[in-house]
Amino acid sequence: MKKILLTVAAISALTFTACSNDDDNTPTTSNLSLNVSGLENLGADYVYEGWIIVGGAPVSTGTFNVNDSGELSQTSFVVDSDMLSSASTFVLSIEPANDSDPAPAATKILAGDFSGSSASITSTGIVGDFSNAAGKYILATPTDGMSNNERSGIWFLDLTGGSPATSLSLPTLSAGWKYEGWVVMNGTPISTGTFTDAAMADDNAATTTFKGDVNDGPAFPGEDYINNAPTGLMFPTDLRGATAVISVEPDPDNSPNPFTLKPLAHGVPADANDHVTYTMGAGPVVQISGTVTR
Numbered sequence: 001m002k003k004i005l006l007t008v009a010a011i012s013a014l015t016f017t018a019c020s021n022d023d024d025n026t027p028t029t030s031n032l033s034l035n036v037s038g039l040e041n042l043g044a045d046y047v048y049e050g051w052i053i054v055g056g057a058p059v060s061t062g063t064f065n066v067n068d069s070g071e072l073s074q075t076s077f078v079v080d081s082d083m084l085s086s087a088s089t090f091v092l093s094i095e096p097a098n099d100s101d102p103a104p105a106a107t108k109i110l111a112g113d114f115s116g117s118s119a120s121i122t123s124t125g126i127v128g129d130f131s132n133a134a135g136k137y138i139l140a141t142p143t144d145g146m147s148n149n150e151r152s153g154i155w156f157l158d159l160t161g162g163s164p165a166t167s168l169s170l171p172t173l174s175a176g177w178k179y180e181g182w183v184v185m186n187g188t189p190i191s192t193g194t195f196t197d198a199a200m201a202d203d204n205a206a207t208t209t210f211k212g213d214v215n216d217g218p219a220f221p222g223e224d225y226i227n228n229a230p231t232g233l234m235f236p237t238d239l240r241g242a243t244a245v246i247s248v249e250p251d252p253d254n255s256p257n258p259f260t261l262k263p264l265a266h267g268v269p270a271d272a273n274d275h276v277t278y279t280m281g282a283g284p285v286v287q288i289s290g291t292v293t294r
């Protein structure tokens with residue numbers, strides 16, 4: 001009987017020790033707090049996802065949405081304490097809502113290195129530095145071969161030297177991003193097409209349904225608004241008084257409207273003439289920034 005009692009006591013002690021060891025090995029967690037403004041609502045098909053870089057590898061901190069007022073659905077995220085304390089960098093990306101890929105997408109919008117308990121995050125280093133962005137444009141409709149509606153098209157080129165030249169001075173974008181030209185007419189933004197090289201035609205030069213029927217136009221970004229006007233507009237039109245915009249868009253794009261980042265903009269003068277070069281100014285949003293605290 002004494003031997004049986006000793007055996008039971010030994011098993012009980014072993015079980016208690018094993019449980020204690022398990023408890024000791026339970027991972028501890030900490031909160032990561034995100035404070036950022038200027039992000040837009042991505043719609044139902046995309047989400048924002050945070051990542052910490054630990055030993056060169058990305059570790060997800062969770063996903064969130066942003067409403068039409070710019071408010072984040074979540075600002076605090078539970079993360080493994082050891083990983084969080086070892087993280088060198090925070091990155092924010094745009095991901096498909098139903099994402100089967102565990103790695104970050106190419107569309108990274110914010111990033112910054114930790115210094116102590118916080119990191120200043122910005123779009124400048126991860127998307128592009130638009131502080132020195134510059135651009136020019138003319139009004140013309142080269143795709144229809146007619147001269148009676150020359151103020152119905154916009155081309156991002158420079159004619160001050162007498163012949164068409166590149167007018168947009170923009171940084172090369174990181175993977176996952178493209179430029180897109182726009183004209184805002186009566187409050188409605190109409191795309192001129194996406195592009196990555198300002199010295200070449202945009203991506204839809206040969207396929208746009210807006211252009212005329214003679215040719216595809218010059219080898220620069222731009223658009224003639226001649227055919228197939230969207231509801232509420234009439235083509236040909238007159239772009240005087242409209243607003244010209246260059247935006248930076250996620251690729252793949254989350255929306256048919258301009259994205260938050262708009263490095264260049266200009267109100268087309270009410271007395272603008274065709275084939276005259278006009279200079280753009282800084283757009284309403286040239287960077288997004290915020291802070292992350294661990």
